[in-house]
Amino acid sequence: GCSSVANQDVLKVDQKNKQITWGVKADTRLFGLENIRTGKLEGFEIDLAKAMTKEILGPNGKAVFVPVTSSTRVPLLKNGNIDTIMATMTITPEREKQVDFTKSYFDAGQSLLVKKGSPIKNIQDLNQPGKVILGVSGSNSVKNVAKYAPKARVLQLSDYAQAMTDLKSKQGDALTTDNGILYGMASENPSYEVVGGNFTKEPYGIAVNKNQAPFRNKLNWALERLEKNGTYNRLLLKWFGNVKGFNYQEMKR
């Protein structure tokens, strides 16, 4: 269990097998989403993971993707089903107690999605009894809400589709999560908009198990190389260049 996974040097094993197993999202637009036509996963994180794999293992290196949810990603990492997580996972001090993060690969911030014309303009508008905020269970954003709008009630749903449906059927007043994900939903549902700016910083990190310093260092190294050689910016442009309201220029590295 913990011992066997912790004792193995994941980097060495992966280099030997010429593959890295990534835990990724399959239901999150722009980051990791299953293409119904092809059955393949697509998104910024998927492309970045592929590029990093090649960077670390060479051109023959293979990226294996295991779909995870916010709830399953950490147990799977700890159990060794996956080597590392790149699944819109915010770096937080609490999580750092359980796993190690690389430096941030995407600087998201938490925001709000509301119906166009809604009286709610920012997080303070939600801080009153009777307001319902929708989120997805296991995500960091619902925990932040307790800090910024303690009087509101939070419903944690099992996926973004449920959350979006509940927002549409007025079960909640706003949907909160990271801006990148919200922009993805807004682009699909034009009568909804992202409001209130980013009221938190949500740096996404790649997570590995504790005691895997060599692997983490290697991931950091690969990320830096991709940032330097322009691959990172190219992927950012590919996925976020056309998203309305999203200022991708700011995110360039």
Place this chain on the structure above:
Amino acid sequence: MIEFHDVQKYYGKFHALKDINLTIDAGETVVLIGPSGSGKSSLIRTINGLDPIRDGQLIVNGFDLADKKTNVNLIRKDVGMVFQHFNLYNNKNVLENIMLAPRIVLKRPEKENREFAMQLLEKVGLADKADNMPAQLSGGQKQRIAIARSLAMKPKCLLFDEPTSALDPEMIDDVLNVMKDIAENSNMTMLVVTHEMGFARDVADRVIFMADGRIIEDDSTEKFFGDQPTTQRAREFMSKISGH
């Protein structure tokens, strides 16, 4: 009291009762015998409408059972039945078994109902079992309660379908004695399916023999047991069962 005119009965395609013609007068005691599967139960069950007939006329206590408009509940009030396996109400104690139908069907006043029920228990020799549940009784006791339950409705006619054949041999006499008592000391019309030839000889006015869904003998008791049955089938049957 009971009249069958050319009655036919089917189970699906199986022809269970064929051309039955039979008249039983009020007060008569008739014993019905015949091999297994010959239709004795089928015949007796048509009389109180537990099984429907296909064709012919069946008049019981003035009601025509072939007529769909006849309310069978009216017939059943006056025609009691005692089954091989007693069919007591498992969820009611002995007294309630006896008192239930008079209370809900005849609306007999509670006090009178209870007194009459106790009288009947006395008669079948089980007054001390009034509060027992059926599961606590032996087969012979159950059957005597079943008879008391039928009598409680003050029927004009009683049907018995092998009332002693599920009983241990030592219990049989107690039940037969109760039946004899009814036959001899009341004006009840009785139709009894049984293999107890001693009972038939002592109590019956007539013996009817069935085979393959037909009545093939209908004799007075003296004739049946005296001169031997007329048909070969009946003679064979009698020689087989004698002694058991």
Place this chain on the structure above:
Amino acid sequence: MIEFHDVQKYYGKFHALKDINLTIDAGETVVLIGPSGSGKSSLIRTINGLDPIRDGQLIVNGFDLADKKTNVNLIRKDVGMVFQHFNLYNNKNVLENIMLAPRIVLKRPEKENREFAMQLLEKVGLADKADNMPAQLSGGQKQRIAIARSLAMKPKCLLFDEPTSALDPEMIDDVLNVMKDIAENSNMTMLVVTHEMGFARDVADRVIFMADGRIIEDDSTEKFFGDQPTTQRAREFMSKISGH
């Protein structure tokens, strides 16, 4: 062949067999009678180890049943049993019912097994039912198959527990005739619980009468039926069951 020495048997706290002493020699035919609940079935079931005894010694075919190390399967090979409710294998046809035990217990070769089974079916008069399932047979036929099934093991001893009391009266003779045939034309040791006094009179060497878990009479057949039983209990019992 069978020896009981001071055998005691309990069901929980209930003392079902009390101080049983009894010897049955090879080849004897013994009939066991007594009122319901007197312990007849209990006694017979201890003989092939279906029920354990608490105390005393019980020696069957040389094996001591009181000894826990005795392998009861060895006894059962040589001691057949026929039950009131036949207990045929419901999932096997008639032939398989007969052939199963010889095949897997005695490893009798298939051809010989089948021939012997057919011979037995012949003997009980049911050769034409070889392929039927038990559910398709009448009670009397089932019981004859059950007897054939026991005989297929070529036992030294056969136990019968009320083999005819679940049968329609007309079927009883067929079964009793098969049993008579075995008693008279083979050297089988037979212990038969039955209420059929005619059978007892004709076939038994001895009659044993039980009451309340004790053997209270053990007479030769002539004595039992000739001089009347000695004890009051047995006389009472006999007068009650005679005629049914």
Place this chain on the structure above:
Amino acid sequence: MQNFIDAYSWVNIRFLLQGLGITIEISVASIICSFIIGTLLGIIRYAKIKYVSAIVGFIIDLIRNLPLLLIIFFTYFGLPNIGVKPEIIPAAIMALTVFESSMVAEIVRSGINSIDYAQTEGALANGLTKWQALRLIVLPQAIKNMLPALVSQFISLVKDTSLATIIVLPELMYHAQIIYGQNTNYIIPMFVALAVLYFIVCYSLSLLARYLDKHLA
């Protein structure tokens, strides 16, 4: 209406059917495994083997009385602690097998108990050993008696596969969620499709059982 027409595009239908394929694959595998294991456990429990039966019985009772969701978590997240690191499909099969075996074991035990002890006595008196009587006489009859209960358990199993969406098993329910996740207008069409597809599979199973029941008699 337009939503329905769009939702039932060939691409979406194909994706749903792929999910249905996994649902069926997992169901069949789990049915086979849990039938075999459950029967063994049921017999062990019936046989009253000293200590063994009691311990097996207690474990069965624990599993039977927990929600399947927890069993799924325990299997998927817990098994690696004892060195087994199954992929998602084998993991789902294992989780379902663990849970359903315990249900099958109970069915088998009460199925065996439902056979009149007279059948065993007949066999014992005929010279068979206890195990021969169980194997050749009692079990075959018991299985016929158990068939209705077994089939409804297996129908439950098929329905229960949907819970494995929680660990991202790519079965029918999950695929429907992926589709309506990408266009929330498809929610109603997708739930209609789910209801119809699950109904077809489960109802055919019960028809099959009814057929077997008649023709095995």
Place this chain on the structure above:
Amino acid sequence: MLDIITTQWHPLLSGLWNTILCSLIALVGSLIIGTFFALLEISKYRIVRLIGSIYVEVFRNIPLLVIAMGFFLIVPMYITKISGFAAGTIGLTLYTSAFIAETVRAGINSVEGGQLEGALANGPTHGQAMRYIILPQAFRVVIPPLGNQFINLVKNSSVLAFVAGFDLMYEGNLIANDTLQTMPTYFIVGVLYLIITLPLSYYMRHLEKKLA
């Protein structure tokens, strides 16, 4: 594990309470609906029987998850706002009622035919025989299987976790995600479920033996 209990006892207990509440509501609801459809299924009229069996077959052959999530997502679109707890409880009630209908029907059928005939021959009408003789006996017969349905119901109430129903499983998921101590959290959740279901199931087995 201890720290989870000390820091998280509040959501755990409120989850446990919601699980119990949902189970009790669904039990009462499904008993009423289930008995109603059982009576439809044994009616004299073909059409009524057909309605009964269509209801039962539909709800028996669709996963509870689909029913509950369907309610949760679709009802608010057209009818009214509905909480996850309500949607889940309604779904659970309808789903369970189909099984209860089957149980009650089997109970009525299992009271042997002799009881009905005994009553009819004694004078009571079909309806009176049902009311005084058959149903009271059927009710006794179905108590153990109904108990088992209730245990299933408690376990099945965990689908509320999928629709934000604030039940034990939902709270357990949140705690597991928050603390990232997955196994210890689910272990505690499991023990809490067993506290409800295990005594119930042993009691039912005892009752089954006693009634047999």
